[in-house]
Structures are given as C-alpha cells and as structure tokens.
Amino acid sequence: MKALVYNGPCDVQVKDMPDAKIEKPTDVLVRITTTNICGSDLHMYEGRTNMETGRILGHENMGEVIEVGNAVERVKVGDVVCLPFNIGCGFCENCERGLSGACLTANPGTAGAAYGFAGMGPYSGGQAELLRVPFGDYNCLVLPEDAKEKENDYVMLSDIFPTGYHATELAGLKPGESVVIYGAGPVGLMATMSAFIKGASEVFVVDTHKDRLALAEKLGAVAIDDTEGAGVEKILNLTNGKGADCGCECVGYQCCDKHGKEVPNLTMNNLVQTVKATGGIGVVGVFLPQDPKGPDALEKEGKIAFDFGNFWFKGQKIGTGQANVKHYNRYLAKLIHKGKAAPSQIISHELALEDAPTGYRNFDKRAEGWTKVVLKP
C-alpha cells in the first residue's frame, strides 16, 4: 500500500509499504478514504519527538471497513467509520469512565495510545491506503447514511472537533459566558465552533495570522490580532478589565528548529491575565514531556514559563491533556447529521496522498491560506 512515512525532521515521503492487515481477532481493517494533517503531526514532523524514521504518520482517519477479525461483533464489512485518534480498549478502568485518551491497555504505563504517534504505542498511522484498527468494536464510530456525502465533516470527529469541544469543557464554559481562545488554527477554530454550540455569549480568538483570524470571525468570534503583542490589553479593554469568564489554550509548543526561530510560548501567561479571577483554563495545545534535545531543551521538555503566582492569586482552575474523543464523537456526529455543525468549513486544501509532503510543508509554515489539509488516499 502507499503510505506517508516519517523520514527525519521536515522530511516525509510517500512510499510503498507492506499492507496493513488483521493481526488480532478484535482488529478491524479499514480502507482509508480521508485522513487529515494535524497540528499534532507537526511535533513529529519538526523533529522534536523521538519518532522513529520509517513509521507511517496519521491519526485523523476515516474510511470503509473491508475486513473484521473473528472476535468483532458490532462492526461490519461495508460500514463507513470514523476513528478516534486515541486507541482505547474499552474495558480498562480509564476507558470504562470515558477516559479513552488514557487507556491503560493499548499503551500500558503511559498517557494513552494513538495511530502514528511518537511515544503513544507501536500503532501505524492512517495517512495510507489501509489501517489496522485495534479493539475495532470499541474504536469504530459507525456513521449514518450521509457518511460519504458529509465525509469532510465527519472526519473531523477523529480529533479536532471533539478536541475543540474538550477545550471548552476543561475551561468549564457555561451558556451565556464569554471565553478567550488562544490559537486560530484548526483546533482553536473547532473550540470556537464548540463554544457557540454551548451557548457562549462572546468568543475572543487570538492569533497573528490574518487568514485564520478571518475564519474565526466568520464563525462569529471577535478576532484579536496579537501581531504587536497587544492582545492581552485588547481583551481586557473589551471586558471592562475583568477578562473573559474562561479560556482555552489551542496553541501548544510552536518552535521549529528547522526554521531556526525560537518562539517562546506566552499563551499560558496571557490566559492567566485575560481570564477572570476564579475562571477556568482548558489546555489542549500539546506540550511534550519527552526526549529534550538542543538549546531550547527546557521548552521541549514542556517546562514553559508560567506565572503560577498570579494564577494562584486569581484562584483560577486548569484542565489539561488529550481529548477523550470517544466521550464526545457520537453526540457531535448527531450535530453534523442534523445539519447543526459543519466543521468542514475550515478545510483549505483537499490533496491526493501523493501530495501530502506539499501539504505538510505549507501547513507547517502556516503559509497563508493553508488552514486544514485533508488527504484522499
């Protein structure tokens, strides 16, 4: 099968790889029809993880079931399925409580498993023609009859739509409240959409890319351009000095060695300043704990500057971590099915798998107009 393989920092290639196949009786084999490039792929692409060369990337996957293992009972050949990026077993104490992002079976001793991801188990990614789905009955979300027609909407259930929603949950957003969202990338835009779904009265979105801020505005948000670093002041002015009721971090670690520029992450401190006293902060942006190397090793290690004193003094709350996609995807799918949510509106490019390296290069640069890339193997 053709697949997109990590070849080293800022180097990915489409290669012929051995076909994915059923390995365990609980596996399902999926022919991938859509697979996205995610901001999380860039942590590996840019070379700040211990990703092994030769591995297939891709954790935002959907497709058609072409084979099921002997022990699979619910999922059938021909089903169109969307696959949560986190691989859960469904029966450990975390999965049982809906915390599938911290499954204790699929990647024992760590914080969960995912397809094509450094440090998250041996599982191959779905930026390929075929994908093996472990614990298929648990991990496949079988989609309704409009699955193919709304494929570019449903594929967002694999990660960024539930992740954006999770950010607002971690922040404790309630109907009528205001929220400040750092990052107008795909995840920040999905948090924006989710905030309106939850009944937010006002959504402020901070970024420096005008094209992305324009998308946030289209979703109904107040765009805050932080190019000159005045974002904090602007938000405080717009909220009578109080700050928003809660906030979301949808940026994460951004520096790229290959581009030779250091980008200190100030979003956590900005959140402390622009969220009201006692407000919640939901952090879904990724700060990696592993394999620190090089001059910016502290940030690579996830040890960012954080004004804990001011955070404590304001009595704020914080929630962090991976989205437990299984906890949300079934319900968010109903919003898509009934025409109440259309996450595909943030897609900027639909490419063939062969063109994935171009997609990576431009998305990584945050080149103008490259907001979200979907690949069609």
Ligand code: NAD
């Ligand atoms: P992205 O990295 O392109 O989006 C980040 C956006 O933040 C960009 O538009 C960038 O211009 C903006 N930005 C950079 N510095 C900023 C600053 N100081 N203030 C405000 N905005 C700033 O791609 P994405 O796909 O949206 O991913 C965002 C983050 O979410 C990544 O860290 C990704 O790994 C993470 N993520 C987490 C989960 C999860 O389960 N927790 C799932 C998916 C993605």
Ligand code: ZN
């Ligand atoms: Zn993702």
